[in-house]
Amino acid sequence: LKTTGRHRLLVNLPWRAAAALGSLLGALPGAPITADQVELLRTDNVVSEEARREGRTFEALGIKPRAVEGIVPTYLYRYRKAGQFTASEEADT
Numbered sequence: 804l805k806t807t808g809r810h811r812l813l814v815n816l817p818w819r820a821a822a823a824l825g826s827l828l829g830a831l832p833g834a835p836i837t838a839d840q841v842e843l844l845r846t847d848n849v850v851s852e853e854a855r856r857e858g859r860t861f862e863a864l865g866i867k868p869r870a871v872e873g874i875v876p877t878y879l880y881r882y883r884k885a886g887q888f889t890a891s892e893e894a895d896t
Contacts, residue, residue, distance in 0.1 A: 806875050807882045808889060818845065 804811055816824075821841045829837035850860055861868050883889035 806879045808884060809882075 818841070821836070821844075822838060825836050825838035825841040828834040829839070854860065880887055880889075
């Protein structure tokens with residue numbers, strides 16, 4: 804939202820309400836969220852110590868992770884109100 808200069812309401816949703824929405828909406832084509840996605844969101848997706856010991860990490864695969872803040876502006880700029888011609892300072896507010 805910061806990169807595109809847009810404003811959206813973000814609302815905390817209890818797990819039960821999210822699961823109910825996922826169940827109801829999941830049956831629709833193009834659903835914004837499904838029950839399976841809600842279930843996946845309940846657990847953190849972090850690398851375990853066991854995986855680190857076994858070498859199942861990005862680094863072991865030769866991949867150097869980068870922060871999302873460094874990547875997102877390179878392709879989301881086109882979604883600013885005036886596209887690529889929006890001043891970056893204006894989009895950052």
